[in-house]
Amino acid sequence: MTGRGKSRNLRSRIKRRRRAGSPMQAYDALPADLRRWLASACLPWSPASALRIWDKVGGEQNPGQAYSRLNAIEQSMLQQDATVWDIARQS
Template identity: 45%
Template sequence: MIRNLGATGLRRKRRSGDPMQSYDALPEPLRNWLSQAALPWSPISAQRIWKRANANGRTVQEALHALSRAEEQTLARERQSFSQIETL
């Protein structure tokens, strides 16, 4: 079953624990960002970027921008890999 990853080449990982409990424990701005994200982020992955931005003294908006940049980079890699497949 593909679930919510669709036709993406993203790696699939088994996670222990309750992902909804992890999601509910996130700060509200991060939960709001995740609800609008184009990719199916795990709460742990998003929180890692969030914490790194906060540790570097970034504001909430700058942390959200860091998440958006990470998502854009991942989408760009996906587009590249799909375009390489189409040219074969």
């Protein structure tokens, strides 16, 4: 292994959480449009958090608006985490 070390992915500031239940069953229960979006997402989303946002925005009635909101949240999280990786590259 190179000089990066095994813990390079542990520098993220995004909170880690344990999930209860079967993640695949929760994923399979999601609406098909939301599953399609999750399949192409950059970050690993929990089915519960994705569904919460989907429902709040009214994804069944307006999937386009729900996609926009999910994309905005994901971009915000990527920008938040980018500062960690920029610091890691400078080290």
